[in-house]
Amino acid sequence: MAATAKLQTFFSNIELTSYPGPQSSYQKLARQQTMTTIDSLPYYDRDLDVIPNLRQRIEREIELELKSTSPPPTSNLDQTTTHHPFLSEFPNLLASSARPSRLADRSDPNYQSNGSTDSLDIERFNIPYPDDHTSLEEWEKALSNAKSQLEHQRLRLINLDLIGKHGANHWKLSNFLVDQEISKVDKLVALCKDEIDDVNRRRKAHQTDVGDRLTDLAQKWQNLISTNISLEITNINLKMEVEALQQEAATLKQKLET
CATH class of the missing domain: 1.20.5 (Single alpha-helices involved in coiled-coils or other helix-helix interfaces)
Structure with a gap:
């Protein structure tokens, strides 16, 4: 009986004190002095496949953690509009994108109660007559206003003529420059993808x-x-x-x- 008691005491001490369990791979990596980067081992660890119900336990813990955290602050933006999470860090940009356009701006003089707008507001092109037809000073002001508007219209015609002559070439040049920038970005993206693939290959090896x-x-x-x-x-x-x-x-x- 005494020998049996000694064996039971010995095996109970084995589990608790004498022989602690092996350290996990993460703890071993953390103690390696030569490692400069602490990385997980997704290509080696198979705990999710080996330990029963581990995935369900992890998902349950994540769900509980998400419930315990406070939701992100809501803004006055349209909640039906979806944005990339990255844009949430730039509220000014989201506010500018959600700002109503000129056609939907009720302060615009062309805005109608039914939501439509006039095709063209020609009231500003009218040349008002002076209120006092007998006042020379009023007629001189009206004449000066008419000359200013005519000069403005002449400049607009010149600009339209220049656009008609050179606008197409300028547009083609602009498209060419944009294509060049897109090509540069595509090459950079391809280079980054190659580097990512190389890092993943070396990481896996x-x-x-x-x-x-x-x-x-x-x-x-x-x-x-x-x-x-x-x-x-x-x-x-x-x-x-x-x-x-x-x-x-x-x-x-x-x-x-x-």
């Missing part, structure tokens, strides 16, 4: 190599633990045999003395 070494080390650790347990059990058995022999020797000695 590195993690595969590290994972193999971690597997070997974990296997060695388990073998050492098994060896230590076997040695401890052997020591206990030897102690029990020694105690039994000592007790037998004491009994024989007592018999010889009598």
Whole structure:
């Protein structure tokens, strides 16, 4: 009975004190002095596939965390309009994009109650007559106003003529420059994608190599633990045999003395 109690005490101590469990791959990586970047091991760890119900537990924890966090502040923008989450960091940009256009601006003189607008407001092109037809000063002001408007119209005609002559070429040049910029951006995007693919390939190769070494080390650790347990059990058995022999020797000695 005493030997059985000793074995039970020994195995209970193994689980709690003598042999702590192996460290996870993340803890091992954190203790490597040569590593400058702490990275997860998605190409090596298969905890989601090995541990039952782990994915459900993680999703449940994420859901609880999302419920405990406060929702993002809402603005006066139209909630039906969807924006990329990145734009939420630029409220001024969203506000400018949500600002009503000129056609929907009720302060515009051309805005009608039914939401439509006139095709053209010609009131500003009228030349008002002076209120006092007998005042020379009023007629001079009206004449000056008419000359100003005529000069403005002449400049507009000149601009329209220049647009008619050179606008097409300028538009083509602008489109050409835009195409060049798009080509540069496409090349940059392709270069970034190649770099990302290269990083992922090197990351996978590195993690595969590290994972193999971690597997070997974990296997060695388990073998050492098994060896230590076997040695401890052997020591206990030897102690029990020694105690039994000592007790037998004491009994024989007592018999010889009598």
